[in-house]
Amino acid sequence: MKPAPALAEGFPDLSGMRIAREPHWLRWLSAALIILVLAAIARAFANGQIEWSYVSRFIAAKVILEGIVNTMVMAVLAMALGIFLGIVVAIMRLSPNPVLKTVAAGYTWLFRGTPLILQLLLWFNLALVFPTIGIPVLWSARAVDVMTPFLAALLGLGINQGAYTSEVMRAGMLSVDIGQYEAAQAIGMGRLRALRRIILPQAMRVVIPPLGNEFIGMVKATSLASVIQYPEVLHNAENIYYANSRVIELLIVAGLWYLLVVSILTPLQMLLERRFARGTLRFAQ
């Protein structure tokens, strides 16, 4: 064997030298510019026709607090309905049965194809189509009494959400490897049990980020229910400014509440994601 040759000359030892930090002048400059612009905007608002005292007076007013509670109740219930419908419709869409497939596709087509506000108005005005509703002989009632703003908002928002959520759930189920279906079948599971025990838990990991997105959208979409008299936060804020004409102040109040709620939701989503990440992080249990 040949002895290892001596190292060639002309390549100095760099191990003792430090790497200099770049000054990044452009970053400093752009940051300063942005701060300047923000300060100018803040100054404009401070000097504008806004009575900030009204904002602080109404931010925790009883009517506003009731409104934000109603907003949250509606968002949670409508989202729950939407997720339930979404899972059912996604399973139907992926079923081998052509009748179920077509019904599911039709549902998605109809409720994604029309504006949400139109659907809310249709539900709320159902009494114009069916003055009385009920089950023949057993029970009936006047539609105006049944179709309250609450129920109309819940059905409108939830059923519309279901159409979108079904596509999110379908994407999640398609993301699970076909081998998982086969392994579930091989230990004697039927289609529905395999979906419930094996496929959906794995799909959840994939669908939580888009579902978080959808839920944040839902929190804000509840404001549309103000047009059918559901007393959520925007509706209540409007009622106040109809009386005192402080329009911008009360819109700011409502806006701050939406921001607060959405800010709280983001860390909650991370907790959920961790729960469904079981088995995917090599060293975490």
Place this chain on the structure above:
Amino acid sequence: MTKPLVAIRSVSKSFGEFQALKSVSLDVWPGEVMCLIGASGSGKTTLLRCINQLAIIDGGGIWLDGELLGLREQGGRLHRLSEREIGRQRLKTGMVFQRFNLFPHKTALENIIEGPLQVQGRKFDEVRGEALELLRRVGLSAKANSYPAQLSGGQQQRVAIARALAMKPMLMLFDEPTSALDPELVGEVLAVMKELAKSGMTMMVVTHELGFAREVADRVVYMDQGAIVEQGRASDVLGAPREERTKAFLSAVI
């Protein structure tokens, strides 16, 4: 006189234009270890999947333990079985996949007890004891609470074997169980399979491990283009093949 555990008669299966199985007939006897060899696309995996009804045959019939699979005869016509009945028939076979297909959101122990608990509706304490015994048998007692992602490929495949055994099948089907493994991990899986063969389990193994076939198989079946070309004792088929196609395949593999 004993009857074959599996009787395959004139089974054909196509995927679109491609004919994967062309009128295949074969018997598998209780306690027999059969290795199926052949090039990819020769139909050996499809044959295995038809026995487990992961693939539905187009023609012919397969009887497992005397029972016709997937079909029943009534009034001179054949009717397809319901999903529930197919599920019941599947319980007689255990399947081990090339890509393991463990449930990644469940620990090794949870993977093994899922079937007995959920499908067979058995009691947790009883099932857990059996599962721990199975883990010991495949040499993974220490890994009961590990998730699949924390196990090596060889360990995952041994858990998958334990999962299949937990259903107490009469027949074990292995679909290229070592093909997805790093070479140094193949041995540990083959060792578990050898031990299983010794215990008297009836096994059908699709494999490229000719060494394993030579050592363990009672019978080797060579398939090509959807048909059985040659079969017999391992020493005969692998050592002194009669058919030209078998000779060509073996010389290409070795």
